[in-house]
Amino acid sequence: MVEDQSQLESHEPHHRSEFEQNARVPGAPVEKVNPLGSQVTLLSAVMLNLGQITGSGIYAVPGVILNSVGSIGMLLLYWIIAPLFAFAGLALYSELASMFPNRSGAEVVYLEQTYPRPRFLVSTAFATTTILMSFSASNAIVFAQYFLTAFEVPITPSRQTSVALAVVFITIGSVVFSTKWSLRAVNTLTTIKVASLAFIVATGIAVLCSLTRVQDPFANFQDLFSGTSTNANALATALVKTNHAFIGWHNAFNVLGEVKGRDPVRTVRKASFISLMLATVLFFFINVAYIAAVPREDIRQSGQLIAALFFRRVFGATFGSKVFPLMVACSCFGNIARSSFHQARIIREVARQGLLPFPSFFSSTKPFGTPLGPVALKGGLSVIVILLVPAKDAFNFILDLASYPHLVFQAAMSAGVWILRRRRVIANVPPSPLQAWNGAVIAYLISSILLLVLPWYCCGLYYWIWIRVLPQFGGYEIVEEIDELADGARNTRLVRRYKHTADNDHEPLLGRLP
Structure with a gap:
């Protein structure tokens, strides 16, 4: 018996964290040597985060948000408030990552370790949702639309589908054949995206300095809070949209096991802080640029075309019709490459938990040293969605489908940090060196719950006041x-x-x- 026990112990990974050694929960085993290698640097981690944060949202949502909040002052205030919740989330993720410093997958690991009972329930729910939502069809469809527009090719269902499928195969192929080159592609494309956003900021400065043809650039900055909406549902919806623009700041935590250096957790935390700060500054001043160049009412009526309207006002119709579509197309292309890279790691961790059929296939890194099975699964799902959903309805259908599941797991993970802290105390393990301030954890938990239920709550509150309260007092x-x-x-x-x-x-x- 002693011999058998010693043999079992000899097979235990030598670099388990102290918490994992003393308070283990059933789940995927820690790998002694990560078969995917360690090729993620600080720069790559920053770019993985920025690659998603700087998506198409900043080109589209400011006009929609202004229409909801009603005033320029509230619009700018929302772009200051939203990243505060993201910084609170960063503190939470850093603490959780420090508990499991050798595991990629982020939420996969944290939920697995926090909620082991009922057995496999939370892990299975997260695995199913993650896999079904892992397709990149929405970005591929938007890429196809803007790519065709930039080259003045009429958009038809067949052309849109063909271009969308082509971009999926190209990006998936780059991730399958080489981790190094796929990271380089992400770095290059993200650099181009950030440079494009910096160009908008610089253009806004030129507008404010009266160096362009825009007349009276300070007109919209008078009476900043005039017209502020009092509609709670509209204000809540605007907060959801602003928060959504910052999604992606934690992507590097999904590849924690592949980060170079002795302290990958601090590297990833630093990368997330840098990417969040840069995105916060860029997004705020891009909104200032829009406000300086486009009349208030035009912004309100612009819907998702605020950036196109900005370029048209500053540079004229020809420049705007060419450059802007290419910028959005490049952004979408980078998003597909970036999501293919990090989501493949999430799916691989799900497979390592034993929650997928053929786990050996999905966790293997043969023959190219990359997660071939997860990448192929993600690509296959993207192709199916592109082919099955009618072209004209695809984008809105996909966005509606993928809106809320993440928020449920985000709230569960936020509350779970206290569960893990208690287990550390019971296991006589010291607190995490990166323990988050309780106020930050509470703020992130509240934001998750509010973003999940606030639109519905506001509708219910409005109904209750309108149908119940006012009639009672009004007789x-x-x-x-x-x-x-x-x-x-x-x-x-x-x-x-x-x-x-x-x-x-x-x-x-x-x-x-x-």
Whole structure:
């Protein structure tokens, strides 16, 4: 028996963290030597984060947000508030990573270790959601649309599908054949994206200095908070959209096991801090540039075309119609390459937990030293979605499908840090050297919950006040009336029916709702 036990111990990895040695939870084993190698540098980690943060959102959402919040001042304030939650999340991720410094996959690992009971429940839920949402169809479709637009090729369903499939095969291929070259591709494409955003900031400075043809660049900065919306649902929706623009700051935690150096956790934490700071500054001043160049009402009505309107106002229709589509297409191309790289690591960790069929295939790094199985799975799902979803509906369908699942696991992981801390105490393991401030953990947990339920809560609150509270205090109830229109159309009109009577005849007094 002693001999068997010693043999078992001899097979234990020598670089388990102290917490893993004393408070192990069933899950994927720690690998003595990462078969994927250690090729992720500080620069690569920064670029993996920035590659997703600097997606197409900053080109599209400011106009939508202004339409929700109502004022320029609130628009700028939202771009200051949103990254604060991301910095709180960074503190949380750093603590969790320090507990499991040898594991890639981030949330895969943290949820696996935090919620081992009921057995496999949380891990299976996360695995299923992650795999089903791992496709890059939305970025491929947007790339196809803007690529065709830049070269003045009419967009048809067949052309959009063909270009989208082509870009998926190209990016997937680069990740399959070489980790080194795929990282170089991510670094190059992200550098181009950041340079493009810096160009917008520089252009905004030129506008403010009256060096362009834009007249009165400070007009929108007068009465900054004039017109601020009081609609709670609109304000909540705007916060969701602003927060979404910063998603991706934690991508480097997914490749923690491949980071060079003696202290990969601190390297990744530093990379995330750098990328968040850079994105925060760029995004804020890009919004300033939009505000300086485009009239307020035009921004409100621009929808998702604010950046295109900015280029048209500053450089004219020809320049804007050529350069802007290429910038967005480049951004989408980089996003596909970046997501293929880090999501393949997440899927591989899921396979190592034993939650996928053929785990040996999906965890293997043969023949190229890359996660071939996970990359192929991600590429296959992308192809299926592109082919099956109608071209005109694909983008909105995919965004709606992928909106909320991540927030559920994010909230569970935020609360789970206290569970892991308690286990460390029970196992007589010292606190993490990167332990997050409780205020930051609470802020990140609250933000996760609010982003998940706030739009629905605001709708419910509005309904409760409108249908329940105001009628009770106003002495009326809301009833329906049928309107007959001159052309024969019929519709329902909601009206107030007051409970007091007129002339004691007990007939209701009807008043039209505002």
